[in-house]
Amino acid sequence: MKKYIDDFIVTDNRRLNGEYVILTLELDRDLPEILPGQFAEVKVDNAPNTFLRRPISIHDVVEEKRQIKLLVQEIGEGTRVMGSLQKGDKLNLVYPLGNSFSDPATKEVLLVGGGCGVAPLLYLGRKLKEKGITPRFLLGARNSEGLIALDEYKKVGEVNVTTEDGSMGTKGFVIHHPLMRTDSPVYDHVYTCGPEAMMKVVAKYSEKHGIKCEVSLENRMACGIGACLCCVTDTKDGHVCTCTDGPVFDSTYLKW
Amino acid sequence: MTASGTFGYGEEYEDFFDISQLGGIIVKGTTGSHREGNPYPRMAETPHGMLNAVGLQNKGVDYFVKEIYPRIKDYNTNMLVNVSGSTVEEYEDVARKINELEKIPGIELNISCPNVKEGGMAFGTSCPSAVSVINAVRKVYDKHIMVKLSPNVTNVAEIAHAVEGEGADSVSLINTLLGMAIDAESRRPLLSTVTGGLSGPAVKPVALRMVWQVSQAVKIPVVGLGGIMTAADAIEFMLAGASAVQIGTANFIDPLVSVKVIKGMEDYCERHDIGAVRELTGGMITE
Ligand SMILES: Cc1cc2nc3c(=O)[nH]c(=O)nc-3n(C[C@H](O)[C@H](O)[C@H](O)COP(=O)(O)OP(=O)(O)OC[C@H]3O[C@@H](n4cnc5c(N)ncnc54)[C@H](O)[C@@H]3O)c2cc1C
Ligand SMILES: Cc1cc2nc3c(=O)[nH]c(=O)nc-3n(C[C@H](O)[C@H](O)[C@H](O)COP(=O)(O)O)c2cc1C
Ligand code: FES
Numbered sequence: 001m002k003k004y005i006d007d008f009i010v011t012d013n014r015r016l017n018g019e020y021v022i023l024t025l026e027l028d029r030d031l032p033e034i035l036p037g038q039f040a041e042v043k044v045d046n047a048p049n050t051f052l053r054r055p056i057s058i059h060d061v062v063e064e065k066r067q068i069k070l071l072v073q074e075i076g077e078g079t080r081v082m083g084s085l086q087k088g089d090k091l092n093l094v095y096p097l098g099n100s101f102s103d104p105a106t107k108e109v110l111l112v113g114g115g116c117g118v119a120p121l122l123y124l125g126r127k128l129k130e131k132g133i134t135p136r137f138l139l140g141a142r143n144s145e146g147l148i149a150l151d152e153y154k155k156v157g158e159v160n161v162t163t164e165d166g167s168m169g170t171k172g173f174v175i176h177h178p179l180m181r182t183d184s185p186v187y188d189h190v191y192t193c194g195p196e197a198m199m200k201v202v203a204k205y206s207e208k209h210g211i212k213c214e215v216s217l218e219n220r221m222a223c224g225i226g227a228c229l230c231c232v233t234d235t236k237d238g239h240v241c242t243c244t245d246g247p248v249f250d251s252t253y254l255k256w
Numbered sequence: 257m258t259a260s261g262t263f264g265y266g267e268e269y270e271d272f273f274d275i276s277q278l279g280g281i282i283v284k285g286t287t288g289s290h291r292e293g294n295p296y297p298r299m300a301e302t303p304h305g306m307l308n309a310v311g312l313q314n315k316g317v318d319y320f321v322k323e324i325y326p327r328i329k330d331y332n333t334n335m336l337v338n339v340s341g342s343t344v345e346e347y348e349d350v351a352r353k354i355n356e357l358e359k360i361p362g363i364e365l366n367i368s369c370p371n372v373k374e375g376g377m378a379f380g381t382s383c384p385s386a387v388s389v390i391n392a393v394r395k396v397y398d399k400h401i402m403v404k405l406s407p408n409v410t411n412v413a414e415i416a417h418a419v420e421g422e423g424a425d426s427v428s429l430i431n432t433l434l435g436m437a438i439d440a441e442s443r444r445p446l447l448s449t450v451t452g453g454l455s456g457p458a459v460k461p462v463a464l465r466m467v468w469q470v471s472q473a474v475k476i477p478v479v480g481l482g483g484i485m486t487a488a489d490a491i492e493f494m495l496a497g498a499s500a501v502q503i504g505t506a507n508f509i510d511p512l513v514s515v516k517v518i519k520g521m522e523d524y525c526e527r528h529d530i531g532a533v534r535e536l537t538g539g540m541i542t543e
Binding site: 002003004005043049050051052053094219220221222223224225226227228229230231232233234238239 | 263512
């Protein structure tokens, strides 16, 4: 897929809580095709210690408005500066990067997200819905405060939640939700993104039940386009780039 | 030119601009056989720079000749191959095979990679070992040999001088500076290899100083690199004595940086009434 480098204009910064914002970015012409699971390398200006671009998933795309949405968790200087962007600010993106989630074989799917890993699942859910598939989300967080933008997910599919403190949904981790405790799961394809420990248990459960599981990795990146070989992950074929061969991988392909 | 290990095989940047505008592309480090490189994590951002410990991951020279060369040979720019190895024989073997490739006008001999356990930088940090590699490669390679020097030495001019004596056609410097980073909270190193190579603007003053020293010690052309982000940076390298420059890490931040630097250098020459960029070489005024 052709990659672009473009200046976007921030048209909205919606603060979800002390840690998360959703940025809406607009281009002055039609967007190229963007696939669910792809990401952008964001240049963060006015952040003196942020030297490299920051990889951020495509959270959502509104084609008719030429808009891209990014869900940003503020964890360091780069993401904090992104979180403080105002309407009218400019943001330079190299995009769309990486492969994408694949189509499911049947209509029964489960999308499991934790932390800022929920980000790519919204756009994936929307694309699945366009294909006549109702996505079943399973979103986990430490507490109800950490479950973000649930309204958006509810517009697209069925939403199930877990919290570690039990303040909303099932108490515990995603793996403790009834959807993942059963020995006869009702879905044939699992998509997951979030903390590695979470993805590993989700993958293990899926593999045990013979379900295809796609995981989206968040390795440290420098170029994002396959030029530096900094972002590798170990697979059955040895080291491959997370930024070009991933970020989405079949869980059974990874050595982790 | 774009620096080895930062511009892939050129293909990665084709979507962004017409890469024939570049003076040359130095492709990834190529070794005698397939190398997996170092384990993840291989990269850490540091103030105004980055550390990498890729460790020369590549599929080996035979794969390059068979699979990659046919794809890139017709790019309308100078495609140079960065040749690396762990033994003199390995360098020789790679150079001999690259010598057969009609559309590759030269090699950059990497005797300065800090990220491999054996060989690599070791060859570039002492005169006798640098001499042994260049001497062997010169016998099997008859086109342009650019030798890439390591900054991890006390006297870079001495090594440059020795390299020139063995028949190198040019030298390029600097490769990355050996460095490391630790996460204070977890007390762990940020790289799987603990140490790695520092690049980006953080190394520029060191690189500039070394280019200046080397240009006074040798007659062959000096290619300057290390932290170039703008046309002004590139011009500083020329003024210090470089005949050409390479851009590395900056490509990650702005894939279009090289063409911007070329344009900026032309503008500078126009502004200063200088006929050609090459007239800048060694033009620093000291009195
Ligand atoms: C393909 C991909 C998609 C991503 N999608 C999103 C997204 O949609 N929303 C979002 O908020 N974040 C996302 N991330 C993570 C995001 O890139 C990092 O949080 C960001 O780079 C941190 O930058 P910083 O300057 O704020 O923090 P830094 O000051 O650079 O780092 C703060 C802490 O974060 C850690 N860190 C740095 N880089 C990464 C990284 N790439 N992944 C995980 N931890 C990191 C550092 O080790 C450090 O402990 C994604 C990462 C990848 C690789
Ligand atoms: C990710 C990465 C990979 C590199 N790989 C190589 C390599 O294979 N061979 C080599 O000679 N230099 C390699 N280098 C060094 C660069 O070519 C260059 O010498 C160095 O980064 C300094 O220039 P810069 O500051 O413009 O990046 C690499 C640098 C980086 C950042
Ligand atoms: S980040 Fe450079 S190759 Fe993936």
